[in-house]
Amino acid sequence: MKLLKRKISQLIAFSVFLTSFLTTSFGFFLSQSILKQDTNELINLSCDLIYHDLNSEMESIEQTVKVISSYVMNQLTSVDKSELKNAISYQTNEKLANFLENAALSTENSISIYVRYNPEIYSPTAGIFYVRNEDNTFSLTEPTDISLYSPDDREHVAWWYEPLAAKKPIWLKPYNNQNINNELISYIIPLYKDDILICIIGMDLNLEKLKSEIETIQIGTCGGIALLDDEYKTITNSPLTNLLTPEFVETLKQYEIQTKENDVNNLMNSIPKIFSQKFDKENNFFISCRTLRNGMNLIFFTPKDRIYNIRNSFFIRSLIVFLICLLISIGLSHKITHTLTKSIIKLNHCAKEISNGNYDVSISFDEKDEMNILAKTFTEAAQKIGKNAKKIKELAFSDSLTGVRNRHYLNQMLDNWPESVAYTGVIFCDLNKLKFTNDNYGHDAGDKLICNFANILRSLFQTEDIIRYGGDEFVIIIKGIAQDKFNLLLRDFDKVNKQDDVPYASIGYLWDKNCTDLQNLINQAENKMYLDKNEFYKKYPEFHR
Numbered sequence: 001m002k003l004l005k006r007k008i009s010q011l012i013a014f015s016v017f018l019t020s021f022l023t024t025s026f027g028f029f030l031s032q033s034i035l036k037q038d039t040n041e042l043i044n045l046s047c048d049l050i051y052h053d054l055n056s057e058m059e060s061i062e063q064t065v066k067v068i069s070s071y072v073m074n075q076l077t078s079v080d081k082s083e084l085k086n087a088i089s090y091q092t093n094e095k096l097a098n099f100l101e102n103a104a105l106s107t108e109n110s111i112s113i114y115v116r117y118n119p120e121i122y123s124p125t126a127g128i129f130y131v132r133n134e135d136n137t138f139s140l141t142e143p144t145d146i147s148l149y150s151p152d153d154r155e156h157v158a159w160w161y162e163p164l165a166a167k168k169p170i171w172l173k174p175y176n177n178q179n180i181n182n183e184l185i186s187y188i189i190p191l192y193k194d195d196i197l198i199c200i201i202g203m204d205l206n207l208e209k210l211k212s213e214i215e216t217i218q219i220g221t222c223g224g225i226a227l228l229d230d231e232y233k234t235i236t237n238s239p240l241t242n243l244l245t246p247e248f249v250e251t252l253k254q255y256e257i258q259t260k261e262n263d264v265n266n267l268m269n270s271i272p273k274i275f276s277q278k279f280d281k282e283n284n285f286f287i288s289c290r291t292l293r294n295g296m297n298l299i300f301f302t303p304k305d306r307i308y309n310i311r312n313s314f315f316i317r318s319l320i321v322f323l324i325c326l327l328i329s330i331g332l333s334h335k336i337t338h339t340l341t342k343s344i345i346k347l348n349h350c351a352k353e354i355s356n357g358n359y360d361v362s363i364s365f366d367e368k369d370e371m372n373i374l375a376k377t378f379t380e381a382a383q384k385i386g387k388n389a390k391k392i393k394e395l396a397f398s399d400s401l402t403g404v405r406n407r408h409y410l411n412q413m414l415d416n417w418p419e420s421v422a423y424t425g426v427i428f429c430d431l432n433k434l435k436f437t438n439d440n441y442g443h444d445a446g447d448k449l450i451c452n453f454a455n456i457l458r459s460l461f462q463t464e465d466i467i468r469y470g471g472d473e474f475v476i477i478i479k480g481i482a483q484d485k486f487n488l489l490l491r492d493f494d495k496v497n498k499q500d501d502v503p504y505a506s507i508g509y510l511w512d513k514n515c516t517d518l519q520n521l522i523n524q525a526e527n528k529m530y531l532d533k534n535e536f537y538k539k540y541p542e543f544h545r
Contacts, residue, residue, distance in 0.1 A: 043274050043288055047300040049377070050217060050225065051290040052385050054210075057109060058293045061187050061203050062169075063396060064103045069189045069201050071099060071400070072115065076193055097128050097140070104130055104138050104203070111182055111206040113138075116160065117199045119146050127199070131180055132206075144179045163188040163200050171294030174207050174229055183207040185294055211236045214298075230295035240301045243283055251277065252297070255289050399468040401447060402454035410467045410475065417518045424479050424515035425486040427493070428525035429457075429505040431472035432536055436543050453504055460493055474505075475522060486511050502540060506533040 075096075096115060104113040116127035124147040130138040144156060151161040155178040163170055169189040176183045188202035214225050215236050227236040232249045255275060274288045284304040291297050397409040431453060438446040450472060457466050457474060465477040478486065490509060497504050508528030512521055537544045 043286060043300065043302060046377075047288045047290060047298070049385070050300075051292070051298055054298070055293050056385055058171075058187070058205070061107055061110065061205060062293070064107055065169075065187055065189055065201055065203050067400060068100065068103060068113075068115070069191055072096065072191060072199065072201065073193075076198065093128065097130075100128055100130055101138050104132070107203065109206055109209055110203050111184065111209075112141075112180060112204040113202070114143070114159075115199050115201050116143060116146075118197045121196075121198075124148075141180075159186055159188055159202055159204075160200065163190045163202070164197065166190075167192075174235060174296075177204070180204075183211075185210075185296075187294070207235070224301060226299040226301065228297040228299060230297070232297060235296070238301075239283070240285065240299060248277060251275070252287075252289055252299070255287075399454075402451050402468055404454050404458070404474070405465065405467045407467070407469060410469070413465070413477070414519055420514050420516045421479055421518075422514055423481055423483070423511075424477070424518070424521065425481050425483075425489075425509065425511045426478075426518075426521045426525045427476040427490070427507060427509045428469070428522065428529045429453075429474040429476070429507050430529055430533060431505050432503055432533075432540075433543055434472040456496060456504070460496065461489065475525075477518070481511075483511050483513075502543070503536065506530075506536050508532060 100113050100115065104110050107113075110132065112129065112131045114127060114129040116129075119126065124145045125143045127143045129141045129143045131141045132138055146157060146160055149156040151157065154162075154175050158172055158175050159177070162172055167190060169187070172184075172186040172188065174183060174185050182204075183206075184204040185207050186202050186204045188200055190200045191198045211227065214227050215238065217225050224238050224240070225236070226234065226238040226240045228244075229235055232244070232252060234244060274286045277285050277287050285301040286304055288300040289297060290300070397405055397412070399406040431449065434446050434449060437449050450468075454466070454468070454474070457476060461476050461478065463476065463478050465479070467475045467477070469475045478489070481489075493507075497507065506529050508525040508531070510521055510525045510528065515521055
């Protein structure tokens with residue numbers, strides 16, 4: 001009996017031991033598999049959050065400078081070459097100065113903003129120059145005298161000569177601007193009218209502040225970021241920048257080429273692979289690289305031995321717990337695996353939401369550990385990206401004068417128009433008295449006339465697709481509307497349009513049961529508008545252009 005009892009005990013002990021060992025081993029290797037599979041995703045997720053945040057900030061600066069450029073060019077639309085010198089009056093400069101100050105205040109990390117006129121037309125110091133103060137306000141500063149410096153003096157006049165050499169909007173390489181004694185990166189647009197340089201418009205980003213922010217960022221608990229210029233020379237201080245070698249730079253270049261060659265249509269489903277780089281016995285890293293809009297490179301690194309230490313520590317703890325109590329070992333292994341998987345699933349789900357354009361995500365964990373810190377950083381970064389994306393989208397697709405959609409919005413609609421859209425109506429409008437109003441009452445009155453007409457369109461047509469097509473031309477696109485309802489809208493519009501002695505606008509319209517070519521529908525409506533415009537001129541010849 002004792003022998004049988006001993007055998008049964010041994011059998012049970014062996015069974016429990018074998019079951020516990022297999023279960024613990026399976027849990028460990030499953031965790032290892034998850035760790036290997038998701039290390040790439042987690043590191044790249046952290047990288048992309050910071051990368052998109054910086055890129056959004058730079059894109060915001062680009063968009064701000066483009067808006068200012070459009071504003072300046074609108075002032076010169078009807079100016080003759082001989083009148084360029086006197087085209088921008090004191091009043092216009094005052095308005096432009098206010099516009100620049102507001103733009104600078106609304107752009108985070110901007111340190112200065114400026115418009116500098118061609119010294120061959122104006123003077124070597126002609127322009128508007130705002131510099132940020134310590135209290136985050138902006139004050140007008142005396143513009144630099146361009147004539148005092150040679151073209152190769154980057155520290156004083158790189159912002160002038162390099163955009164002129166490029167003859168297109170550019171980001172300047174990082175440089176130390178001696179005029180305001182700061183290290184900067186700058187986005188600058190040169191403006192030409194009839195091949196004559198009018199001015200340059202630019203905004204400077206405080207590189208010192210950006211470097212300070214980057215140098216304090218950690219990836220997880222032991223990783224970091226290095227910032228390199230477009231020639232892979234170090235900008236920020238980090239353990240990685242002290243280890244740069246020509247061989248490592250070549251590896252980074254190859255990584256960048258492979259990333260650019262990824263299929264754009266599959267970017268949502270593919271994450272750039274991290275790679276490992278061993279410099280010596282003490283320095284072995286996981287590396288991931290991103291190239292910013294201005295050509296600078298963000299290098300994300302995590303010491304490899306730290307990752308392995310986490311793995312080894314987990315194995316040792318599991319082994320100790322297994323030797324102490326097999327049942328507790330199974331429970332702990334299950335709990336750790338479950339917790340790790342749950343956290344990763346949450347992060348993965350939110351990453352997919354962000355990739356699909358939903359930035360209103362929030363992650364939280366009960367434990368106050370590094371995963372909770374990463375989740376908090378993830379949430380804050382996603383919200384900031386969403387805020388910037390929304391601001392940029394509104395700025396890109398809205399007409400600055402009237403608030404309705406602009407031509408860029410229409411181009412996006414044309415590019416993404418489906419193969420067919422049922423029941424589509426198009427109305428093309430052209431104001432009748434704009435030139436008469438401008439000539440007799442001034443351009444402010446003309447702008448008011450355009451804005452009033454835009455408000456009329458908004459009140460009549462409940463659609464966001466009200467588009468300022470040109471200076472005084474508007475296009476209204478109504479999708480999914482039956483022809484009888486479209487005709488009722490036209491009747492109401494006609495009443496409002498002709499409520500005064502002289503109609504507000506000449507119009508052309510067209511309804512299509514199955515629209516396969518929106519541009520063709522707009523062109524046909526425009527042609528009908530011209531017929532209506534000719535009839536208007538016959539009736540009111542005094543308004544003929």
